[in-house]
Amino acid sequence: MIRPRLPTPQHTTGPFFPAEFLESWESDLTAEPGGCGGGSDSDAGRAPRGELMVLAGRVVDGVGEPAVNLILELWQADSSGIFNHPGDPRYQERDPRFRGWGRAATESQGRYRFVTVKPGPAPSGVDPGWVRPPHLAVMLLGSGLMRPLITQLFFPGEPLNVTDRQLQEIVRPERRARLVLRRAGTDAQTGAQIYEMDFVLQGKAETPFLAG
């Protein structure tokens, strides 16, 4: 039997994560320059399927100060609940105009902003009886974070939230509510629905984060 190796230890990104790795298209999961890996020329200029949305908010630390220069990585299914990965059985039917992954950094007030589409409900992939509600997987990296902080965000009023085992793993309803996005009007330019999420790294209103 092969003894499994331990993974390489994680470390912080430190404060000097290169700006070149935060190109402007990265925070827009519907933008072209990143390449979708599957789109053909005939797809060029077409809007992605589904409901365009903005994910925005702030990150604050344990003393209530904005967490500046923090990196957020967003990973999610498309509007049909398909992940942009060959391991998804419906990969061939995915939206070629949607990258499914993006990255943004917080500015001097701790604010961040993504443009994306609202994901559809997606099979859990581990239990045919478990369909996950629309959700966004988010990873926070940055100075002071020795390990990535991982969590999942949910949409208000989704019936599948009530039976989602991952969300319900959080026992106290007021803690669970901290992972549910807030509707906050529409974007003046695009008309996209804005969903807000403030991440509190530490303290009374601390955001629930997932282990491992």
Place this chain on the structure above:
Amino acid sequence: MKRSRQTAARRPTPAGEAGQPARAIPGYLRSLRRTPRNEFVRRLWTAADLLGPARVVDPAPPRACDLSRLRPAAPRAMGQLIRVTGRVLDQAGRPLRGVLLELWQANAAGKYLHPNDPSPVPTDPHFAGRGRMLTGADGGFELLTIKPGGYAVPYEGEHSASDWWRPPHIHFSLFGPAFASRLVTQMYFPGEPLNRYDLLLNSILDHAARRRLIARFARTASTPDGVLGFRHDFVLGGPSQTPWEERP
């Protein structure tokens, strides 16, 4: 407030994460203020964790990366030229192909190409400082660069160490096959006196685990054109399970 911050510093690393660093490190102010205090929520592995972004950048970067100059024929940066070769493996030791590595580091004097770096030491106009590469079919990569310098970490007041120097290190960010296998880490150099005192490296209590962050000097990989060789492998974690497979 002061008392609770100290509590955070004593908080143990969650169990089941052998060989990982502490999250809250005394003397590292930002880790004390940014580390959550509540219990982490049990993670139920589903498609979002078990799959990951297949392509982060386009076009795909090459297997080899040269940070020691801005363009192929351009003048070299100052400092000791080094070549770091290695492989990215899964926990069973299988090579992982197509893993994106992002890397960045200080120049030979210990200064980053970053507006936030307050260090008074010189910049180097010939040094690229950051780059991307993609592992080949053998899981391998090859990095040509200069050895980074150490630097003093600025003192930030109470709860901040006043005599902290970072040893020479290179930052790596790796995108594995799953969202759950994402790795952000740093590579250190063998025999550096500062390694003994570094708050980050030594927050890993296990000696063998610390050693996994230190590259090996490879005399046989050092070449007469003035390049010192180092070897360094990465092991990506995450669940061994893949979604949609039949489970026993």
